[in-house]
C-alpha cells in the first residue's frame with residue numbers, strides 16, 4: 195500500500211490536531227493543494243473521528259489516516275469513518291492482532307530494536323519511529339538499519355522544516371511525520387494559505 199501511495203504523494207505525514215470541526219476540510223484542502231496528501235488526524239480531540247469522516251467524503255485526493263491509535267476500538271471507529279491508514283505511538287499485542295485482522299496499512303510505533311523485531315515478527319514491515327529525536331534520531335535509525343535492513347520507518351517527534359530532509363535521506367526512511375506543517379497558530383487563525391505554502395515547500 196505504502197509503495198503505491200508514495201508514487202503519488204509527498205513522503206510527509208502531517209500530524210494533525212483538530213479542535214474545531216469547521217477547520218477540518220479547509221485545512222485538508224490546503225495541504226492537498228500544496229501536494230501533501232497523507233493526513234494523519236490524531237485521536238487527541240473529540241472532533242477527530244468526525245473530521246476523518248468529513249475529509250474522507252469531501253477531500254477525495256487526501257489519503258486520510260488516523261493517529262494516536264492506542265486501542266482496537268479506536269482503530270475500528272476510525273476505519274468506520276473512512277480512515278485508509280492508521281498509526282500508533284507504540285503497540286500492544288491486541289493492537290497488532292486487530293491491525294492484522296483488518297489487513298490494511300498500519301504503522302505500529304517503535305523506538306528500540308526489540309520493538310522493531312517484535313512488530314516485524316507480527317508481520318509488519320513499515321513502522322512509525324517515535325519519538326524520533328528523543329529516541330536517538332538519525333543515528334539510531336542508521337544503527338537499527340544495519341542489522342534490520344528490511345524494515346522501513348516513518349520517524350515522527352521533534353522533526354522540523356529544517357531537519358526533515360536529513361531524515362528522508364536515510365535508506366530505511368520511507369516518510370517523515372510531524373506537526374510542523376500544521377501550526378496551531380495558523381489553524382486557529384484559519385490561515386489556510388500559510389498551510390498551503392508550508393506544504394508546497396516540501
Ligand SMILES: O=C(O)C(=O)C[C@H](O)[C@H](O)COP(=O)(O)O
Pocket residue numbers: 209236238261262263281282283324350351352353371372373374
Ligand atoms: O499523537 C500521536 O499519535 C503521536 O504519536 C505523537 C505525534 O506524532 C507527535 O507528537 C508529533 O511530534 P511533533 O512533530 O514533534 O509535534
